[in-house]
Amino acid sequence: MLHFKNGEKSCEIANDSATLHDVIKALGLDGKKVIAAKLNDELMDLSRNVNEGGEVEAVTTDSPEGLEILRHSTAHLMAQAIERLYPGTHFGIGPAIKDGFYYDIDVAGTITESDLPKIEAEMRKISGAGEKVSREDMSKEDALKFFANDPYKTELISEIDAPTVSIYKQGEYADLCRGPHVPDASKIHNFKLLSIAGAYWRGSEKNKMLTRIYGTAFATPDELKTYTKRLEEAKLRDHRKLGKELDLFSLHEEGPGFPFFHPKGMVIMNTLINFWRKEHLKRGYLEIKTPQILDQQLWVRSGHWDHYRENMYLTEIDEKTYAIKPMNCPGSILVYKTQLRSYRELPMRLAELGIVHRHERTGVLHGLMRVRCFTQDDSHTYIEPSKIKEEVTAIMELDKYFYTKVFNFKYTVELSTRPEDSMGTDEQWEAAEAALKDALESTNTPYTINPGDGAFYGPKIDFHLEDCIGRTWQCGTIQLDFQLPGRFDVTYIGEDGAEHTPVLIHRVVFGSVERFMGILIEHYAGAFPYWLAPVQVEIIPIADTHIDYAKKLQDTFNKCGVRVEIDTRSEKLGRKIRDAQIQKIPYMLVVGDKEQAENKVGVRERSKGDLGSMTLDEFKNVLENEFDPNKD
RNA sequence: GCCGGUGUGGCUCAGAGGUAGAGCAGCGCACUCGUAAUGCGCAGGUCAACAGUUCGAAUCUGUUCACCGGCUCCA
Numbered sequence A: 001m002l003h004f005k006n007g008e009k010s011c012e013i014a015n016d017s018a019t020l021h022d023v024i025k026a027l028g029l030d031g032k033k034v035i036a037a038k039l040n041d042e043l044m045d046l047s048r049n050v051n052e053g054g055e056v057e058a059v060t061t062d063s064p065e066g067l068e069i070l071r072h073s074t075a076h077l078m079a080q081a082i083e084r085l086y087p088g089t090h091f092g093i094g095p096a097i098k099d100g101f102y103y104d105i106d107v108a109g110t111i112t113e114s115d116l117p118k119i120e121a122e123m124r125k126i127s128g129a130g131e132k133v134s135r136e137d138m139s140k141e142d143a144l145k146f147f148a149n150d151p152y153k154t155e156l157i158s159e160i161d162a163p164t165v166s167i168y169k170q171g172e173y174a175d176l177c178r179g180p181h182v183p184d185a186s187k188i189h190n191f192k193l194l195s196i197a198g199a200y201w202r203g204s205e206k207n208k209m210l211t212r213i214y215g216t217a218f219a220t221p222d223e224l225k226t227y228t229k230r231l232e233e234a235k236l237r238d239h240r241k242l243g244k245e246l247d248l249f250s251l252h253e254e255g256p257g258f259p260f261f262h263p264k265g266m267v268i269m270n271t272l273i274n275f276w277r278k279e280h281l282k283r284g285y286l287e288i289k290t291p292q293i294l295d296q297q298l299w300v301r302s303g304h305w306d307h308y309r310e311n312m313y314l315t316e317i318d319e320k321t322y323a324i325k326p327m328n329c330p331g332s333i334l335v336y337k338t339q340l341r342s343y344r345e346l347p348m349r350l351a352e353l354g355i356v357h358r359h360e361r362t363g364v365l366h367g368l369m370r371v372r373c374f375t376q377d378d379s380h381t382y383i384e385p386s387k388i389k390e391e392v393t394a395i396m397e398l399d400k401y402f403y404t405k406v407f408n409f410k411y412t413v414e415l416s417t418r419p420e421d422s423m424g425t426d427e428q429w430e431a432a433e434a435a436l437k438d439a440l441e442s443t444n445t446p447y448t449i450n451p452g453d454g455a456f457y458g459p460k461i462d463f464h465l466e467d468c469i470g471r472t473w474q475c476g477t478i479q480l481d482f483q484l485p486g487r488f489d490v491t492y493i494g495e496d497g498a499e500h501t502p503v504l505i506h507r508v509v510f511g512s513v514e515r516f517m518g519i520l521i522e523h524y525a526g527a528f529p530y531w532l533a534p535v536q537v538e539i540i541p542i543a544d545t546h547i548d549y550a551k552k553l554q555d556t557f558n559k560c561g562v563r564v565e566i567d568t569r570s571e572k573l574g575r576k577i578r579d580a581q582i583q584k585i586p587y588m589l590v591v592g593d594k595e596q597a598e599n600k601v602g603v604r605e606r607s608k609g610d611l612g613s614m615t616l617d618e619f620k621n622v623l624e625n626e627f628d629p630n631k632d
Numbered sequence B: 001g002c003c004g005g006u007g008u009g010g011c012u013c014a015g016a017g018g019u020a021g022a023g024c025a026g027c028g029c030a031c032u033c034g035u036a037a038u039g040c041g042c043a044g045g046u047c048a049a050c051a052g053u054u055c056g057a058a059u060c061u062g063u064u065c066a067c068c069g070g071c072u073c074c075a
Helices: A018-028 A064-085 A111-129 A140-146 A151-159 A221-237 A238-243 A263-282 A297-301 A329-336 A384-405 A425-442 A514-524 A544-559 A573-582 A595-600 A616-624
Strands: A002-006 A009-013 A034-039 A042-044 A052-061 A099-108 A133-139 A165-169 A174-175 A192-198 A209-218 A285-287 A293-295 A313-317 A319-324 A348-359 A375-381 A411-416 A448-450 A461-464 A473-479 A503-512 A535-542 A564-566 A585-590 A600-605 A609-615
Touching: A009 A018, A009 A544, A018 A052, A018 A209, A018 A503, A052 A064, A064 A099, A064 A111, A064 A165, A064 A174, A064 A192, A064 A209, A111 A192, A111 A319, A111 A473, A133 A140, A140 A564, A140 A573, A151 A384, A174 A448, A192 A221, A209 A221, A209 A535, A221 A238, A221 A514, A238 A313, A238 A514, A263 A313, A263 A348, A263 A375, A263 A384, A293 A297, A293 A348, A297 A329, A313 A461, A319 A544, A329 A375, A348 A616, A375 A384, A375 A514, A384 A473, A384 A503, A425 A461, A425 A473, A503 A609, A535 A544, A544 A564, A544 A585, A564 A616, A573 A585, A585 A595, A585 A609, A585 A616, A595 A600, A595 A609, A600 A616, A609 A616
Parallel strands: A002 A052, A285 A348, A411 A448, A535 A564, A535 A585
Antiparallel strands: A002 A009, A034 A042, A034 A052, A099 A209, A133 A165, A165 A174, A192 A209, A293 A319, A313 A319, A348 A375, A375 A503, A411 A461, A461 A473, A473 A503, A585 A600, A600 A609
């Protein structure tokens, strides 16, 4: 006799061939949305036979766990449909992921996006037929025999560290899988195949490239609809599309990965940079500028030649090899070393808006997010080892102010540890990693560890901002460096009169100013807050007779530092408003006979609409109250 | 770099072996207008580049380049 309970409810089952589903029913937990169960906190199929009692929970598609199972089962459903339509296809892995699932397949010939509806239709057929899903445990030997014709499954099975593996079958389709899965395919309704892409087997470039099909599934049709709408919304926010429409920047075949910034894009970039300068001056940073092209020998000494050469552009001057800088650190060090430094000068924070060039492989370029030339809002801080925690904490505060207070971003923090290709001793790395951990923990900053992802010269803290599609972008980073100071004989004279080696902290806040702009474009969907908007106020004369008055207004506002434009086209009012609206200009000033006579302006705000007539002073006051971190 | 897709006027896109089309934008003319598109007219393209097949190629084939979706890599 086995005892089961769920909160207040309980039941006893004598039959030793009872399934978890029987238990769920006996406990009165059954329902349409129930697709799996938990027995003593372990996720299981409903069809599992029970051989121990305990706490039972029904898992529905409403829970994150249930949704994951649903998606994983949808991946299997897709695989079954593909096997029917493309016999002889071999299957790799097909997991549930953040917003859906994928399956990597090795198919003879090619599948293109236009084939997806066909596969979807087949999936609906199987789901409609309510194909049952069953689990079977097998010894590894049997499983290897069973999947003898399947090279990928064979590889996976032989790496599993257990005597038995489980196989899931639905109709003619069988797959190696840990499970659990939905009890039958009829549970799967609200799914959609999304896209197709190549993906290396097991994520390694050395392996064969398989075809990956992405899809998603949800518990309800509404959730699926909401999700596909979100994808459409994300497309509308695409910074490449908005960059073109708002005339911010352009990309050309003549310079792949080298963006061209237009006047309006430069307004945004310069406003960001002004803000950045102001905040850094406040915090004791000193700004420097170092050359684009430097002698190869410098890069040999810095270690970049050994660890970063494939990303560097080279050139020759007077028969000597020079490199176009991919990083700003060696230049900063040369500046530091122009004088003998005292501990009294430390921490010395040498900031640089350094333009760096890095050779990125063709396939990775992406608008402003991934380019070959970008501006790092860099700083190299030379510091006594005992002050690391204090300085790192101050940088984290600066980051927090930028990201959350000024731009309203959510972000997550990662600690990246020693990579395979790196310089330095174990002790140095341990000390550096411990220092960063200490700073994170003493400020109660939640973080995850990203093993092996540090820079070649030291571990780092990375800040990842989340964009509108839920993609994350690395922006800020704080990197500790115990290597370069030694390599370059960087020193300071300590209180004791002796020479010491400082620690070097590399850090950026925006990361790449270009990328940060791209993220902002998507974040704001092109509707930049007042302080960043390229055109802040559009003056709209109703008829040609009002242009003179409009010009007088423009003059007045220009003198107050407001960015103003006039729409002098001989178009109707509605048209001019529409165009200003599409350009997402924060304020429109409609001026006609009435305004001209009363020396007023008709104010329209891009999202609130018509705010009525105001005197100039009243409107100036409205502008004064706009958020502008560059004002104070 | 790898897999798949795409490349037609400034922009968005149609055309698919017989020599290029629309809407928007631009320019001109008329209208002088009150809160999201006024009307008429004009001009604008060696159909990404190069090679090939063909009597004839934007259209078929190949190569290259760029872009898009991913993979790998990354700020």
